[in-house]
């Protein structure tokens with residue numbers, strides 16, 4: 001967690017930027033879109049996406065949402081693939097530390113706003129937290145229907161059988177539903193939504209979450225939301241029910257058996273281990289005394305025997 | 311479903327494209343299980359009329375009324391769009407001349423057939439697959455191709471697939487626009503036989519557009535001859551083809567006989 005610094009007190013302080021970069025009028029426009037998105041769970045609200053000092057693909061949608069909701073007393077956490085210290089996460093955190101002068105943290109439990117790319121934190125979120133997703137492609141129907149006007153009708157009239165065709169194709173070709181990321185969900189029994197490229201492992205966390213979940217797509221200019229305590233159902237078939245990834249071994253560092261694991265190559269001799277993708281979750285567990293097979297010296301331990309893997 | 315009710319009531323349908331009168335005051339009735347052929351030269355308005363009937367193009371004036379399974383007749387353009395779209399994927403079917411317009415080319419044959427079932431709520435993969443297999447068989451497509459993409463199919467196979475994809479929902483009314491148009495003569499003949507069998511067996515009503523009078527003779531009970539957007543003659547197929555009354559029908563029939 002970085003120390004709270006209060007260099008500037010005025011909006012147009014030494015940075016020359018308005019608080020949180022966006023001008024107040026833009027923020028109000030985005031907030032109106034967010035309110036609409038919250039009022040109609042899972043519905044994609046078009047918004048006037050602004051040019052940001054980052055290229056598309058770097059989370060410009062999420063950044064604009066965060067910029068519009070963040071206040072001086074917020075505590076911001078930014079993750080990319082579960083980690084706080086990848087380039088994308090570091091850049092966005094630095095961006096807000098600079099333009100909004102907000103305090104930042106890596107601890108999920110301490111954050112009031114969490115901007116994320118590709119993961120939902122393992123630790124259960126609370127009602128006083130907001131999760132902001134960076135979304136590359138907001139339209140879940142894009143794969144089947146390239147025409148925008150037709151997509152809108154399909155949503156408007158709930159003609160969602162076509163989404164099932166995509167899952168049918170998976171099973172027909174591979175024997176099971178192979179969609180592992182951006183797994184489509186139905187929100188509040190109404191709109192079908194693309195949850196952004198999180199692993200399907202995270203889908204159940206969206207369901208009935210106490211935290212407000214906001215989704216921002218910069219390039220495609222869409223905002224959507226899951227209000228707190230909303231039903232989120234992952235699409236499936238009766239005879240091929242939705243399920244999440246499992247691993248044959250626990251996290252090599254903290255021993256967790258209930259978190260999303262990344263495979264980590266340890267050396268060029270086949271040494272490998274699985275470790276929590278949520279680095280803060282893993283660190284916190286280790287600080288609490290939990291330990292995994294590779295906790296001491298991953299490379300040394302890996303040479304003693306190949307761990308079983310999926 | 312009641313066989314006493316007229317299925318489709320068409321009254322004074324007009325559709326212009328700028329100066330062109332593509333449909334000019336077309337009226338007719340279609341009864342359950344009946345096959346109506348629409349013939350006429352290129353540009354006479356056959357496709358435009360078909361698109362109007364199927365709810366795909368709104369006429370400038372006139373009424374198209376469909377009687378649903380509960381016996382309730384309603385103006386298809388007065389109903390809410392989602393209701394019309396629902397009819398279009400359950401009660402009705404549309405077989406395009408070019409299968410590319412009627413198939414999802416990036417979806418397997420089985421997925422193409424299963425789509426309508428999933429659209430009305432089927433959520434059991436095994437059952438959907440079973441139905442797809444049944445329809446592959448019925449349209450004489452090799453079962454081994456159920457997981458192939460339609461783009462790897464021949465034109466005739468694509469047309470069979472398009473037919474299966476429509477019939478799977480048990481429609482009461484199918485619109486066909488030159489369904490054998492782009493096919494080789496030998497392939498055409500087999501497809502026509504298949505169509506005739508299916509239509510009889512399922513007792514589905516059909517409006518089929520063609521400019522091939524042989525196709526019209528083989529499939530349709532009744533025939534409408536169109537020219538410049540208007541119906542110039544209509545009647546039982548054999549009557550119209552063997553004893554055309556209107557000069558234009560006579561010309562049409564004789565020009566075919568000369569070939």
Ligand SMILES: Nc1ncnc2c1ncn2[C@@H]1O[C@H](COP(=O)(O)OP(=O)(O)OP(=O)(O)O)[C@@H](O)[C@H]1O
Nearest residue numbers: 327330332350351352353354355356357358359521
């Ligand atoms: N979308 C459109 N815009 C403008 N004109 C159109 C349009 N569709 C059809 N037309 C015109 O309306 C008339 C009827 O066309 P239509 O396609 O219905 O004829 P058709 O009988 O199906 O001909 P074909 O046998 O060649 O398919 C033609 O003059 C055509 O050029």
Ligand SMILES: [Mg+2]
Nearest residue numbers: 356357358487
């Ligand atoms: Mg035509």
Ligand SMILES: [Zn+2]
Nearest residue numbers: 251254276282
């Ligand atoms: Zn761990």
